[in-house]
Amino acid sequence: MKLELGKLTIRDIRFSEESKISEGILYVSKEDLRRVALTEEKIKSADFDIARPGESVRITPVKDVVEPRVKTEGPGGIFPGFIAGVDTVGSGKTLALKGMAVVTTGPIVNFQEGVIDMSGPGADYTPFSKLLNLCVICEPVDNCEKHQYESALRMAGLKIASFVAGLGKDIAPEETETFETPDLLTGMKAFPELPRVAYVQMLQSQGLLHDTYVYGVDAKKILPTVLYPTESMDGAILSGNCVSACDKNPTYIHENNPIVEDLFKQHGKTINFVAHVITNENVFLADKERSSNQTAKLCKMLGLDAVIISEEGFGNPDTDLIMNCKKIEAEGIKTVIVTDEYAGRDGKSQSLADADKAADALVTAGNANQLVRLPKLDKVIGTMDYISKIAGSSDKALQSDGSIEVEIQVITGATSEVGFHTLSAR
């Protein structure tokens, strides 16, 4: 499967009468955006704002971050199962708008969402402070259930990203990157001397609005399966969760998964990048056992030599992580696990809830309990009403000078367990 990923860099976003992309500037009409958002019947009102890198702006409560992408050639559409039909994606041509994102905000469950600071020390902890963010602020209709609000805001974000990307459909990309995965047999013949490596991605699927979707299917209902690695670049996997925002994968990270991209860079040189295996993190023990059994089975079937396993979240998913690691290693396949740590504010507590001797190669994305003081910023997009309730904050967070003292757990993407951000340790 081959995907040509075209990139068009957006240099500024401006509100305007007419929606268009011209000379690298994205002009959007609030009326157009509102029309798109209000197609979600559980949304009462929608407003929009723009946050630029370096501005004294805090966005909170952040639900999702989405990179606008559109298919320009080939089967299917971006976000299959939600925006497009359920054709298999990941081939043909896709255009991505780089340098920008659509950020959805709203107090859905209020302690479950995150924070993005565009300047100051908080900005260093989130990858999304470097983007031009088109913020979508949606109020739900009266008596809207939380899960309906979550679904409506998720859909509004995807629809607006698709609308914006559509404005660039006929513009030639500035650069194009090609990603290609041969079928199993061809790959085996082409690279007989290279180690066969796959990526095992664990998807957050604990329920209670901690969900991830694959081709429209709630990931808690899937059995582990195999994707071509380009499928996620076309939005086959998308986020429905953000609690403890530091280590959840917003849709943007699924579209731009650095483990997938880095494995592609080594493909045909030092490794044969065989496949992208996805599995879930459910709350019943039998589900954890079944999914890790099936994951190990798939790795064995694919004739792998090694895998990289990434976790999403922490706590009981640490057990899924260790089960995957142990069972895949038991098949004679080497593993490296990627996770983050909840080692207490002093860093002295046990980092993961579970452990095993098989997990002897680990990359950490930092300690989510680390405290940070974030100064008061001039402008808030969204609301500060819930800042002391967000997971990783506390009722002592708000200081007399208007700054907040919180764990980096509150910051969207701070300890990304696919290595999307910069924190790590030696």
Added chain:
Amino acid sequence: MVKEIERSGLPVVHVCTVTPISMTVGANRIVPAIAIPHPLGNPSLPKEEEKALRRKIVEKALKALTTEVTGQTVFKD
């Protein structure tokens, strides 16, 4: 907590969903629970059935408490 109470001489049954973590931390009598968001019940069941389920877990835990063990044991049935 399981280990500290046991250290003072009282037997403990750990009722928990993720029994592998219980094994890792060193509990001796482990009774599997239902699910992480609702360890001791199942809100999707009708009331009567749920009551029976809850009673079964408690009875299993009491039985485990009075059973001699020689090592870490998960009481599956």
